[in-house]
Amino acid sequence: MAAGGLGRSERKAAERVRRLREEQQRERLRQVSRILRKAAAERSAEESRLLAESEDLVTELQGRRRRREGLKRRLQEVCDDPDELRRKVRELAAAVRNSKHLVVYTGAGISTAACIPDYRGPNGVWTLLQKGQSVSAADLSEAEPTLTHMSIARLHKQKLVQHVVSQNCDGLHLRSGLPRSAISELHGNMYIEVCTSCVPNREYVRVFDVTERTALHRHQTGRACHKCGTQLRDTIVHFGERGTLGQPLNWEAATEAASKADAILCLGSSLKVLKKYPRLWCMTKPPSRRPKLYIVNLQWTPKDDGAALKLHGRCDDVMGLLMQELGLEIPPYSRVL
Known part of the structure; x- marks a missing residue:
């Protein structure tokens, strides 16, 4: 019992130490991040010393900023004059x-x-x-x-x-x-539904949206082929699906x-x-x-x-x-x- 209790105590102590280190690391990350947002001329001697001691964090944060700025530039709309x-x-x-x-x-x-x-x-x-x-x-x-x-x-x-x-x-x-x-x-085309039982596939080109009842992996439109009675399906290819229809x-x-x-x-x-x-x-x-x-x-x-x-x-x-x-x-x- 004593040995078992001691083991649990040690594990709890080790977990407390781990959490404390993680919190200290997060706090250091927040401090470095705040300092980096300042202009170099505005940083105190203590802040400059902290940056010098935290090279890995500085490199990580600068990399994050470059990635954010790159993503922002990619999303911007640019017009040629x-x-x-x-x-x-x-x-x-x-x-x-x-x-x-x-x-x-x-x-x-x-x-x-x-x-x-x-x-x-x-x-x-x-x-x-x-x-x-x-x-x-x-x-x-x-x-x-x-x-x-x-x-x-x-x-x-x-x-x-x-x-x-x-x-x-x-x-x-x-x-x-x-x-x-x-x-x-x-x-696909949201105005086309097909019968996949007919050979070749029978197409129905509509003047209305045929996808009102359809969704990912659920393609039956609720209407039937006038020739064979099979349920018609839409032609839409959703994310995560692979299109197999010849047309459209x-x-x-x-x-x-x-x-x-x-x-x-x-x-x-x-x-x-x-x-x-x-x-x-x-x-x-x-x-x-x-x-x-x-x-x-x-x-x-x-x-x-x-x-x-x-x-x-x-x-x-x-x-x-x-x-x-x-x-x-x-x-x-x-x-x-």
Whole structure:
């Protein structure tokens, strides 16, 4: 009993010592942090001595600050001044004219002009959720293709763009008149539901959002195939899921387009998801044989360092200037089919 009691006492004493050391370490960290926030000229001799004795803590705190500042810079929206943007657009126009196989990758940033929120911008869905703020559901059925959507459709019609790979589910590329064969909607289309029992899969293109009853790993829409009676499912690919539908995901065409591309134009995408798809970047090819990359985004992207050109501007502004430079009119959108 005595030996057992002594062991428990020793363990309790050791735990008290451990907690005391941790609290002392936290207090030292707070002290060093407060001192580092002061200008060097404002620090007392005692504070300077404490910093000299705490090299490891100083290095750790300075590293944390650099990471915070780097993250803050990446989230900031930067705009090129008008003259610089026009110069860059002229360079982009030359690349579009000279490209033999141009592929366009689009993200949520091309739809913000249609009042559809982007994902990682200052007021984007992900940004607001990270801050603990609520995100209102918008009725997208009334949204119309933006100047950027209509420009892309015209560029495809002129054979200047061969294929479009989109992360968006809003259906605006199809409404712009872009043919189904020319687009891969990697994360689905909220206006398309399918019967996976019919061969080939039977598609239903709706004028309403088919995802009202669906969610992660729950894709049945509540409607049935008129041919075989099987429950229809949506086409949306959520985070944590792997898309398997041929259409509208159209991975085969996206992969083929990427393999042929000599230039890729990224519009309004943070590229934080797209970068995870090596097939889209020809990573198996030597760097010199990979397509040249042109990026239009207000924020930092993980592909910036490898880009031939980065344009800091809003997609509609850049595409409007590009179409002027190419001498092409942007067709107006019409709801009349």
